[in-house]
Amino acid sequence: MTVRVQTEDFDVSTELAALRAQNPKVGAVACFIGTVRDLNEGSTVETMELEHYPGMTEKSLEGIVDAARERWPGTDVLIVHRVGKLYPLDQIVLVATTSAHRGNAFASCEFVMDYLKTHAPFWKKEKTEHGERWVDARVTDDKALERWGLASVNTKPE
Template identity: 70%
Template sequence: MAVFVQTEDFDVSTELAKMRAGKPAIGAVVSFVGLVRDLNDGLDVQAMELEHYPGMTEKSLDDIVQQAGQRWQLLDTLVIHRVGVLQPLDQIVLVAVASAHRGQAFAACEFIMDYLKTQAPFWKKEQTSQGARWVDAREADDHALNKWQLAGTISTNSGKEPV
């Protein structure tokens, strides 16, 4: 189980190969890669800047990975989230989950991503043709998180405020 917050790009194939290496019990790997779009809410996006609280962010991501591990029988989990200034088409995030069976890997990957989108302490600022603007979580992201809260208890402390 690994969590990284970094400015550097990542190679998905390399990361998935490292995850699988020497682990013959793995029967499924599910991954999600989030990218910077060039259009958001009708405005051209020229760049996106992601900010975070070092230490707090990694702890928050570790917590959700641990919660996923308590819900499903996982063999490995990887979260890489980039920060800094990114351009359209740049990779932002990689969530990869390995398990013996695909159902658990799919569910855990979706769970981690839904939490990350709404609760992890990252702040996004887009540079658009109309100027800079902060990006809030979408209502659809909150609804996605709610299904996990109804299915079981997860931490609702967003990590965005000191505890």
């Protein structure tokens, strides 16, 4: 399975070993692990709660995987994304890609993460010392996606 949305934590070593074992032609593995920060926009983050629409979210993530495989044929992709209540230092997301060579592994991993940040239907709510707040999409995430020739679903028409 290349896409999982779950409440439980994941073990990076186990996930990477399973991904690598799928293809003996793998010469490179690149991964990104996103974690909960204890500070965001000047406020201390006590917890982060991630919400999603089951079924819709997985379908969206599978579309991101398909887009990466189309750009980098022979690349395998894994996305594990957590939902529910998380605390500072908790792992949120694992994006891992494999390829015959490092260039495609690095590029596809970065592409998947950029695409995920702007297109995956997750909603984040932080609890801070000032109360709870929803976290808005960042302009920097939109800019990161633009270098791949794609527009964010968050971009407002002018």
